[in-house]
Amino acid sequence: MAKAGRPKSEDSITHFVGVKFNDHDYDMVIDYCKRHDMTISHMIRYGIQLQLKKEKQSLERLD
Numbered sequence: 001m002a003k004a005g006r007p008k009s010e011d012s013i014t015h016f017v018g019v020k021f022n023d024h025d026y027d028m029v030i031d032y033c034k035r036h037d038m039t040i041s042h043m044i045r046y047g048i049q050l051q052l053k054k055e056k057q058s059l060e061r062l063d
Contacts, residue, residue, distance in 0.1 A: 019044065029043065
């Protein structure tokens with residue numbers, strides 16, 4: 001019998017990371033996500049991508 005449910009994508013999200021925020025930072029995250037129509041998870045993944053891209057560009061300037 002075949003498995004029921006949604007098929008896995010090639011780049012499925014399989015790892016879980018918990019993050020704690022104080023009230024002020026949490027409110028800022030919620031406000032940003034509402035204004036940009038995104039989830040907290042998407043916002044954090046996007047921020048990580050931006051930081052890694054920034055670091056890569058910084059290292060390329062040193063070459």
